[in-house]
Amino acid sequence: MKPTEKHLSICIADDHPIVVDGLCEILRANEMIKIMGVAYDGEALINFVKQQSVDIVILDINMPKMNGIQCTRWIKEHRPEIKVLVLTMYPERVLADQLLRAGADGCLLKSRGSKDLVDAIERVGSGKSYFDWITDFATETAGTATYKLSEREVEIIRQVIAGKTSREISEKLFISEETVKTHRKNVFKKLGIHHVTELVTFAINNGIT
Numbered sequence: 001m002k003p004t005e006k007h008l009s010i011c012i013a014d015d016h017p018i019v020v021d022g023l024c025e026i027l028r029a030n031e032m033i034k035i036m037g038v039a040y041d042g043e044a045l046i047n048f049v050k051q052q053s054v055d056i057v058i059l060d061i062n063m064p065k066m067n068g069i070q071c072t073r074w075i076k077e078h079r080p081e082i083k084v085l086v087l088t089m090y091p092e093r094v095l096a097d098q099l100l101r102a103g104a105d106g107c108l109l110k111s112r113g114s115k116d117l118v119d120a121i122e123r124v125g126s127g128k129s130y131f132d133w134i135t136d137f138a139t140e141t142a143g144t145a146t147y148k149l150s151e152r153e154v155e156i157i158r159q160v161i162a163g164k165t166s167r168e169i170s171e172k173l174f175i176s177e178e179t180v181k182t183h184r185k186n187v188f189k190k191l192g193i194h195h196v197t198e199l200v201t202f203a204i205n206n207g208i209t
Contacts, residue, residue: 006032007034008033008034008055008056008121008122008125009034009036009053009054009055009056010035010036010054010055010056010057010058010121011035011036011037011038011039011045011048011049011052011054011056011057011058012024012035012037012038012039012058012059013038013039013040013041013042013044013057013058013059013060013063013071014040014059014060014063014087015040015041015062015063015064016060017040019060019110020038020040023058023117024038026114026117026118027117027118030118033118033121036052036054037052040063041063041064041065041066042063042064042065042066042067042070042071043065044065045057045059045063045066045071046066046071046074049075049079049082050078053079053081053082054082055082055083055125056083056105056121056124056125057071057075057082057083057084057085058085058087058121059071059072059084059085059086059087060086060087060088061086061087061088061095061099061204062088062201062204067201067204068086068088069098069102069204071084072084072086072099072102072103072104073102073103075103076102076103080103083105083106083124083125084103084104084105085104085105085106085107085108085120085121085124085130086099086104086106086107086108087107087108087110087117088107088108088109088110089109089110089111095107100131105124105129106123106124106130106131107130107131108120108130148190149190152173153183153186153187153190155173156173156180156183156184156187157187157203157208158203158208159172159173160184160196160199161196161200161203161208166180166181187199
């Protein structure tokens with residue numbers, strides 16, 4: 001960044017303190033970037049930007065209370081002047097597509113280096129978009145392929161994260177309640193999860209909405 005350019009004020013949001021600390025250390029080395037605050041969940045981020053203006057929000061896609069996509073939508077609706085750069089460790093193309101629809105200004109894989117991060121911040125800060133590494137994102141819904149979920153199991157996931165009970169799902173899909181419970185049990189076993197919150201995270205990360 002050229003010395004004549006203004007400082008970029010930044011807020012960082014990630015639910016892993018060690019990630020936040022690492023990002024802060026990287027960015028504080030750049031005299032043109034000023035970190036104004038950090039948040040460890042989506043609600044804390046929204047509360048921060050309600051009270052304070054920043055140029056760019058750097059956020060993780062997977063956070064508690066409000067995920068990165070939800071936060072992006074809120075910011076773009078209520079504070080559209082704030083740029084949003086999303087960091088993710090999930091290279092699924094469907095995520096990039098969802099972020100584009102939500103209005104994100106940029107997206108970067110966490111596997112990229114510090115130089116790429118600074119480049120992305122400078123690009124977004126200048127009013128441009130940053131999706132330079134979007135070709136790294138798989139076009140196939142990698143998660144569902146990896147875990148070999150059937151179409152019926154994917155539909156069960158959609159219904160569960162929508163808050164439907166097993167009985168409501170059985171009525172909607174015209175199958176027995178026991179069949180629904182069996183599908184649900186198989187899904188949890190395949191994914192190695194135990195709670196609906198984990199299922200919601202998997203669904204978001206793999207574009208199952």
